[in-house]
Amino acid sequence: MPGKTALIVLAHQEQNSFNYAMKEAAASSLKRKGWRVLESDLYMMRFKAVLSRDDITGKARVPSHFRYAAETLQAWKEGRLAKDILVEQKKVERADLIIFQFPLYWSGMPALLKGWIERVFTRGFAYSFQAMYSEGPFKKKKALLSFTTGVSSSMFSTSGLNGDINVILWPLQNGILNFTGFQVLEPQIVYAVAHIPQEGRAQILKNWEKRLETIWDEKPLKFLPLQDFEDFTGGFVMKKDVEEALSDSKYGPTVGQHLRMPLPPDSQLRSECSQL
Ligand SMILES: Cc1cc2nc3c(=O)[nH]c(=O)nc-3n(C[C@H](O)[C@H](O)[C@H](O)COP(=O)(O)OP(=O)(O)OC[C@H]3O[C@@H](n4cnc5c(N)ncnc54)[C@H](O)[C@@H]3O)c2cc1C
Structure with missing residues (x-):
């Protein structure tokens, strides 16, 4: 390169x-x-x-x-x-x-x-x-x-x-x-x-x-983009519409933001394994 x-x-x-x-x-x-x-x-x-x-x-x-x-x-x-x-x-x-x-x-x-x-x-x-x-x-x-x-x-x-x-x-x-x-x-x-x-x-x-x-x-x-979250005044929590859109998934979106769903398998190891 x-x-x-x-x-x-x-x-x-x-x-x-x-x-x-x-x-x-x-x-x-x-x-x-x-x-x-x-x-x-x-x-x-x-x-x-x-x-x-x-x-x-x-x-x-x-x-x-x-x-x-x-x-x-x-x-x-x-x-x-x-x-x-x-x-x-x-x-x-x-x-x-x-x-x-x-x-x-x-x-x-x-x-x-x-x-x-x-x-x-x-x-x-x-x-x-x-x-x-x-x-x-x-x-x-x-x-x-x-x-x-x-x-x-x-x-x-x-x-x-x-x-x-x-x-x-x-x-x-x-x-x-x-x-x-x-x-x-x-x-x-x-x-x-x-x-x-x-x-x-x-x-x-x-x-x-x-x-x-x-x-x-x-x-x-893959990680969730900053725009998916409220700003400082909203406590930096996930926006409601984003959360709703993700709530039908089989797995939570990320290891940290799992929304009480099962963790996405191997999302920290492989790019193609992310559930996003
Ligand atoms: C304070 C501390 C905390 C630790 N915590 C953890 C932990 O939480 N979890 C965990 O899993 N482990 C832990 N460990 C273990 C540590 O991760 C391993 O000891 C380390 O990863 C080994 O890597 P190294 O480079 O030191 O290996 P080395 O022992 O240096 O190398 C391994 C082998 O490779 C050989 N080698 C070197 N160069 C080549 C070469 N060019 N080609 C082929 N072979 C070669 C060496 O001769 C040796 O036989 C900890 C260790 C310490 C000291």
Whole structure:
């Protein structure tokens, strides 16, 4: 994709890990297809994951009670965010596609990656109450989660001990990626990576490279658009006519907005599985 830029954000400590191999495979596949590839190797960068007053330069608006979102919004408007945040925001701005590569920790992202999101996706830059979800600042960009797990896919099934992977994915894919406007592509999941034979892992890397060759053409997962909801004064609940139109369906519209109906199967895994 000549002219397109990808950013890979990697959260793994070890260069001989499978996550690092996934990052390397992605970078080389995309480059072969003409993408410019930027990287943020968070452990190697020793990226600071903890929010603090040092995230702005200059004087705080209300030093007696530092409200992080309000202070960083003002600092973003005035170009006073800390340098390491600005560097990462520049990469996000340049990226058409962002790949988050990480091992699943405690059913979510590693703290370091969560900290990157908390510090880099500041108010104003990544969201506002006027620009969020389908109207979010990143609505022209695509993003995907690529992660490995310790345990098997059966443990993440609807009857598995960990519970439905769609439920685990919802806060990450909806609450972070969809919220900021990204078109969310199907996640790349390697279950129980340490228990796969070596040849199997080599094949997974090849398949990942192959998928990336045409990644830009993929259809995103479906989420309800912002227009389907009332505004701030209406409490941001689903509009009555939208709810009525969806009430005859076999499944609820999304994992989160299920309207007390059965969850739409695999709607967080595959774009064609959505009931919308
Ligand atoms: C704090 C913490 C919390 C966790 N929470 C969860 C959780 O909630 N749910 C869950 O399921 N798991 C959890 N885990 C497990 C974790 O998700 C897995 O350990 C992780 O996904 C494994 O990925 P890795 O890259 O570290 O694998 P590695 O152990 O680095 O790699 C797996 C295998 O791949 C091999 N490999 C490396 N490079 C290549 C290559 N190029 N080609 C072929 N093979 C290669 C390695 O040598 C190794 O044998 C947790 C782990 C920790 C530490």
